[in-house]
Amino acid sequence: MWQLDRSDKAPLFQQIIAQIIRYIQEGQLTPGDKLPPERKLAALYGVNRSTVNHALEELVSLGWITRRQGSGTEVAKGRWGSRQAPQYQWQLLLRQTPFAPDPYLSGLNTWKAEPDALDLYTGELPASLIPDFRFPAMRWENILAAERRTGPTGYAPLKEIILQRLFENYGIDSTGQDLLITSGSSQGISLILQTLLAPGETIATEEPSFLFSLPLFQPLGIHLEGIACDEEGILPEALERCIIQKKIRFLYLNPTFQNPTGRLMSLVRRQAIIAVCRKHYIPIIEDDVFGELDFSSPLPKLKTLAADQVIYLGSLSKIFGPSIKIGWLLGPKDLIHNLAAAKQRMDVETNIFPQLLADSALRSPEYTTNHAQLMTELKRRRVAFSEALSFATADWQLRKIRGGLYTWLTWRHQPLTRRDWEYFLQEKLLVAPSFLFSNDTMSMRINYTRMDPDQLQVFARRFITVTEKLKQKE
Incomplete structure (x- = not known):
């Protein structure tokens, strides 16, 4: 795994950077995984330790890895979208793997195809709530x-x-x-x-x-x-x-x-x-x-x-x-x-x-009426969602919904890891964990508007299952 192509004419530190980025994007290295110690990486690559240090420091500055004294080097856990590509040598840039989505999103998109999955990730109203209008015929x-x-x-x-x-x-x-x-x-x-x-x-x-x-x-x-x-x-x-x-x-x-x-x-x-x-x-x-x-x-x-x-x-x-x-x-x-x-x-x-x-x-003269009906339904769904999760307030902190499409839930107990959020995918609850938007792993965004009463009951049952699994890990 940790080998360089000696026929490549690019500087060695740049090859190391490109290889580690590729491993992360292809999923061979996942957020939170530890990299070998600097001295061992140098031996595996057959290069000076200063070359490895140069590459790792560049990767830190680009947002791909984190380094802490006494904790070693690991793949960065959050802010996937803010990671940078190294801006050097056109040939190397052209050879790089195109920027890949967060691994969690790749899994989420796979689960979206399941007919009984609850998509609470998508940032849109469900089709059933989008106002209906008559559009005039146009020549x-x-x-x-x-x-x-x-x-x-x-x-x-x-x-x-x-x-x-x-x-x-x-x-x-x-x-x-x-x-x-x-x-x-x-x-x-x-x-x-x-x-x-x-x-x-x-x-x-x-x-x-x-x-x-x-x-x-x-x-x-x-x-x-x-x-x-x-x-x-x-x-x-x-x-x-x-x-x-x-x-x-x-x-x-x-x-x-x-x-x-x-x-x-x-x-x-x-x-x-x-x-x-x-x-x-x-x-x-x-x-x-x-x-x-x-x-x-x-x-x-x-x-x-x-x-x-x-x-x-x-x-x-x-x-x-x-x-x-x-x-x-x-x-x-x-x-x-x-x-x-x-x-x-x-x-x-x-x-x-x-x-x-x-x-x-x-x-349209229907716009005001349609919008008022939409707001009435969203308020009803807000109340229904809050009541359905009333049992969970000891385990999850819920932000009051005052408008918009989203609510924000924060876990009250032990620190969560990225892998803990796989429980939601396994239960076909497609949510947006906070690590998609920050370096935090304790919260999630849910689009509460996407559930009718029947779906809300299914959501509550699955949510209880996930919550119990998380509590068992304490």
Whole structure:
């Protein structure tokens, strides 16, 4: 296993790095596995110990392994999506195994094919809850007319109705701002990263955050720093330290029903975070894809508190499902026009058809009624889920569901390992453990909306089984 190809002309330390990354991606080494001691690795590879040390230190800096005095070297357990590729020699990069998903996700995707699996991982409403709309028949001349009303930033009527709803629902004023239509919020995030950040620069976010599960950062060479949070949201003091020490370029926040924790950032904390960012001239990306799934009166958006400092991301996919893959960026006009120009250069157009469907749905007289019915059903499912898990509060801490799609459960007993989460897969409960979003292994995200009453009973039975297995390991 620990052998090098001596015909390879790449430096030995680079070959070692590439080989260990490949072993991790192929599953020969799994998160938490110990590597042989440095001296033994040097003997196995037939190289100097300094060569092995150089390779291991590079792997630590890239996020693939961890090294602790007295504990040895092991494969990193968390933050799979923030691991970096070594940026050297095109030939070596071309030979590397493509970036692989977290091993847990590979297993989860296998179990998804089982007909009786409960998919509580997927971040969407179940199909049965997606509002139904009647879309008008459209002649080809209507499509051509719509394309004439589509500029670099998107279909004008759709932009108009989105801006109208943002003002009516949240008081977001578009004076001096413009809106760019994207193919979902992920495209908006990717566009910002590729346009406004350079390789080696750093963006900060909450810890945990779903950004750590996205394969966006590794190929761009952009670093992602997690900032500690409490029940009110990201900690201002920790953020300020990170800004100073890591030279943060952007702060990405998901303040309303944060993914994965479902946390709602308090108004006081929102104001404090904005103050820190103003002090250090740090732009904020506010991702508000769950904004329309609020069970109470919405808190002021960061965009309303600091319009020119915040780029606001929204999406319709959490309401309409992935079929209408429409999102948007709202920011200062000059910035949005630059992003639109970059979008055109990258040739990542947003198709006119989903824009027309989105515009029709938002203008439909059925929209308000359908949305109210959806919220009523989500509240009912929230109550049913909380009651079904009332037995588990001695073993699991449950965060109160105040909106959005997710709830966050934390184990109250002995430390859990990655392998302990295999019990959930064995019981066909497809959940999202916290190690997908951070270095923690004690919590999980569940999409509570994806279970009707019958499925909730099945979930409760399987959840009891897993809980008992975990308790037996204490």
